[in-house]
Amino acid sequence: MITDTHAHLYYPELKTNLSEILLRAEDEGIERIIVPAVDLNTSREVIDMSEKNDMIYCALGVHPCDVKDNKLSVFDELEKLLGHEKVVAIGETGLDYYWDKTNSEDQKEFFRKQIDIAKSYKLPIVIHTRDSIDDAVNIIKENYDEDLSGQFHCFSGDERQLNQILELDNFYVSYCGNITYKNYAGTEVILRTPVDRLLSETDSPFLPPVPYRGKKNEPSYIVNTLKKISEIKNMEYDVLLKNVSQNCEKLFWDNIIK
Ligand SMILES: [Zn+2]
Ligand SMILES: [Zn+2]
Incomplete structure (x- = not known):
């Protein structure tokens, strides 16, 4: 059983073919x-999709690149949606200094706010980092307690940054399809990622794995990324799947009391 923990299925290029995409995902064991x-x-759209499709679950939040278009009062409305039975996480949140660093203080404020919400609802947080891992890890550390858990999605850090995350119980990392590209430089970091701290994701429609480069990524392609991880770690594919599935279950489903 495979979970794609990160797919933006509401983007038009995926939404228009949603039923075929979900069928292909099921065929691959997702x-x-x-x-x-x-x-x-x-957030509202994701809830609607989850009500129409059994396999879809929701993470609700404000992405760091969307902070510029929002005020903190958006969370008054967003919190009203969190009681929905298919909400399993807060996010995606985090920090993105690649596209715009000029509002980094606002991004931090939104990130801290979503950490607070995650704690009070006992939900994990989905963390986006781009050129910002050290700041994101520091903010997590400052706010860390036993109720906080989460995922550093599309992790692109080095071994030092990985080790900092591994010091935080209940935090996981996941890798996207770019790990299959020839110029990928993080193989050693994947090798050092313990299998009990690893999750599975695509980040659809972005970063499709080989041999789908140039296409829109979709959940069924997750198999190619997971196979690459099993090769790098020299681990049987089924053993990797079993471990990663347990981690997904533990982070997103075990602790939810509804
Ligand atoms: Zn992201
Ligand atoms: Zn994303």
Whole structure:
């Protein structure tokens, strides 16, 4: 049983073919897909999708790149949606200094706010980092307690940054399809990632794995990324799948009391 923990299925290029995409995912053994929102509108849309499709679950939040278009009061409305039975996480949140660093203080404020919400609802957080891992890890550390758990999605850090995350119980990392590209430089970091701290994701429609480069990524392609991880770690594919599935279950489903 495979979970794609990160697929933006509401983007037009995926949404228009949703039923075929979900069928192809099922054919590849994917049972659940977590769709992370990026703002209030997409949060509502994700809930709607989850009500129409058994395999879809929701992460609700404001993406760091969408902070510029939002005020903190957006969370008054967003919190009203968190009681929905298919909400399994807060996010995606985090920090993105690649596209815009000028509002980094606002991004931090939104990140801290979503950490607070995650704690009070006892939900894990889905963390986006781009050129910002050290700041994101520091903010997690400052706010860390036993109720906080989460995923550093599309992890691109080095071994030092990985080790900092591994010091935090209940935090996991996941890798996207770019690990299959020839110029990928993080193989050693994947090798050093313990299998009990690893999750599975696609980040659809972005970063499709080989041999789908140039296409829109979709959940069924997760198999190619997971096979690459099993090769790098010299671990049987089925053993990797079993471990990663247990981690997904533990982080997103075990602790939810509804
Ligand atoms: Zn992201
Ligand atoms: Zn994302």
